Amino acid sequence: MSAVNILILIITLVMLAGAAAVVTMKSMIGAAIMEGIVSLMAALLFLKMGAPDVAITQAVIGAGLSTALFVMALNRAGIDEKEASDE
Amino acid sequence: MNKIAAIFLIGLISAGALGVYISNLPGKKPFKRNGHNDISRAYMTKTANGGKRNVIKKGDRKLENSSSNIVTAVVLDYRGFDTLGEVTVLFAAIAGIGLLLGGSRRRRIRPAGPVISSMAPWIAAFIIITSAYIFLHGHLSPGGGFPGGAMIAAGFLIMVLGMGSRAPKIFKTIETFGGLAFITVGVIGFLKKGSFLQNAFGSGEVGTLFGSIFLGILYAIIGFKVAAELSSGFGEFVAEEEGKHE
Amino acid sequence: MNNTIFILGVGAFFLMMIGLYGVLTNRNVFRLILGLGLMETGVNLFIVGASYWKGGKPPILGTVFETKAVDSYADPVPQALVLTSIVIGLGVTALALALMVRLKETTKSIDIIETKEEEVNE
Numbered sequence: 001m002s003a004v005n006i007l008i009l010i011i012t013l014v015m016l017a018g019a020a021a022v023v024t025m026k027s028m029i030g031a032a033i034m035e036g037i038v039s040l041m042a043a044l045l046f047l048k049m050g051a052p053d054v055a056i057t058q059a060v061i062g063a064g065l066s067t068a069l070f071v072m073a074l075n076r077a078g079i080d081e082k083e084a085s086d087e
Numbered sequence: 088m089n090k091i092a093a094i095f096l097i098g099l100i101s102a103g104a105l106g107v108y109i110s111n112l113p114g115k116k117p118f119k120r121n122g123h124n125d126i127s128r129a130y131m132t133k134t135a136n137g138g139k140r141n142v143i144k145k146g147d148r149k150l151e152n153s154s155s156n157i158v159t160a161v162v163l164d165y166r167g168f169d170t171l172g173e174v175t176v177l178f179a180a181i182a183g184i185g186l187l188l189g190g191s192r193r194r195r196i197r198p199a200g201p202v203i204s205s206m207a208p209w210i211a212a213f214i215i216i217t218s219a220y221i222f223l224h225g226h227l228s229p230g231g232g233f234p235g236g237a238m239i240a241a242g243f244l245i246m247v248l249g250m251g252s253r254a255p256k257i258f259k260t261i262e263t264f265g266g267l268a269f270i271t272v273g274v275i276g277f278l279k280k281g282s283f284l285q286n287a288f289g290s291g292e293v294g295t296l297f298g299s300i301f302l303g304i305l306y307a308i309i310g311f312k313v314a315a316e317l318s319s320g321f322g323e324f325v326a327e328e329e330g331k332h333e
Numbered sequence: 334m335n336n337t338i339f340i341l342g343v344g345a346f347f348l349m350m351i352g353l354y355g356v357l358t359n360r361n362v363f364r365l366i367l368g369l370g371l372m373e374t375g376v377n378l379f380i381v382g383a384s385y386w387k388g389g390k391p392p393i394l395g396t397v398f399e400t401k402a403v404d405s406y407a408d409p410v411p412q413a414l415v416l417t418s419i420v421i422g423l424g425v426t427a428l429a430l431a432l433m434v435r436l437k438e439t440t441k442s443i444d445i446i447e448t449k450e451e452e453v454n455e
Contacts, residue, residue, distance in 0.1 A: 005337050005340065008337055008340055015348065019351040022367055023355040023358075035367055042348075050406075051391070053158045053229045054412050060238055061237050061419055065241055066370070072325055073363075073431075077434045090358050093354055101350055108342060109339075124408075155394040156392070156393050156394075157409040158393075161413040173417045173421055176421050180421075181424065187428075187435050229391065233419075
């Protein structure tokens with residue numbers, strides 16, 4: 001295991017933990033923000049894989065615009081946190 | 088669906104797929120060659136010097152396109168038709184949003200507090216300047232029209248949320264003419280060189296801003312089009328009824 | 334055996350599977366859209382990760398101008414595919430969210446099962 005491998009392993013684990021938080025979290029705005037973190041970690045992985053174009057696009061679109069879009073859509077639809085929790 | 092059933096199903100899929108994946112990892116039999124396949128190699132050498140496997144040097148001139156960034160060359164030149172289709176899909180999605188959310192009633196957007204509303208134009212200005220750099224240098228450095236356009240949209244979103252201004256009407260016009268301009272560049276290639284979206288502007292020196300003017304024009308068109316589409320599409324989500332806040 | 338490619342592939346695959354779990358177990362439309370977004374990120378990572386090898390440099394001339402330059406670049410074709418895929422994903426997500434807003438306006442709920450029952454009662 002070289003240093004690069006350990007870095008990639010840590011980033012991957014943070015990304016998977018964020019994804020698990022998206023699926024299990026009660027608050028919907030919190031889940032949307034965790035999805036942004038997953039996208040940011042994916043962008044770091046793209047950078048490590050020698051794909052800086054894809055990394056920039058993923059960081060701008062996945063971590064920036066789409067998180068804002070999720071929060072704005074929740075606001076626009078007027079969904080409160082309490083209703084429509086699963087189960 | 089039942090949670091236990093879902094976990095069981097996912098475990099089944101994982102076991103099968105991981106088994107196949109691990110038995111086919113690169114470095115084992117089927118993927119012995121640790122390198123590019125022929126198509127990628129052809130794209131990277133750009134058939135310079137009659138398709139021989141020579142390396143591109145600084146100052147080379149007789150290339151198919153003189154973009155430094157090979158991903159840009161693939162996206163816009165070799166697979167330009169793909170990109171045209173992609174821009175069309177994006178246009179269809181944004182048109183659908185306008186159809187679903189664009190009501191007739193005009194709603195006012197409540198501006199934010201004084202700190203945010205006075206800082207918003209400065210932040211937006213810096214974001215837009217950075218994005219102009221990103222999509223003008225798409226053929227020299229990482230970046231390009233798609234992230235640049237998305238960054239411009241983010242800048243306008245900050246202005247809309249912070250100052251309560253609306254996306255101007257001219258965005259619809261840019262959106263329309265962007266697609267037309269892309270097709271026009273393609274048709275120019277067809278008329279001058281014989282196939283749609285072929286490089287009709289020649290290629291200059293590698294690594295200079297005006298060396299690959301063809302890719303620069305295409306990425307500028309895509310940048311403006313994506314920015315206009317995303318700004319006007321996301322503006323529909325921002326709209327908020329008056330008096331609803333607090 | 335290439336460790337890095339193994340970590341990347343398995344990580345991307347588990348991201349896909351977590352997204353699938355979210356899609357299967359939730360009835361809330363917003364969470365379905367989030368799960369689809371996770372799956373999409375996983376697929377994109379997998380495509381780029383499949384073309385990675387150790388020491389692959391960004392495919393940009395000007396960082397490397399050497400004899401074996403082309404051999405040291407990462408594969409540009411999957412990167413170009415994923416670049417377009419990400420942007421299309423944003424458009425699709427935005428369209429799905431617009432549909433969610435309309436659903437909430439017409440049926441007052443974003444739960445897929447409750448929505449169905451209300452339609453039957455009408």
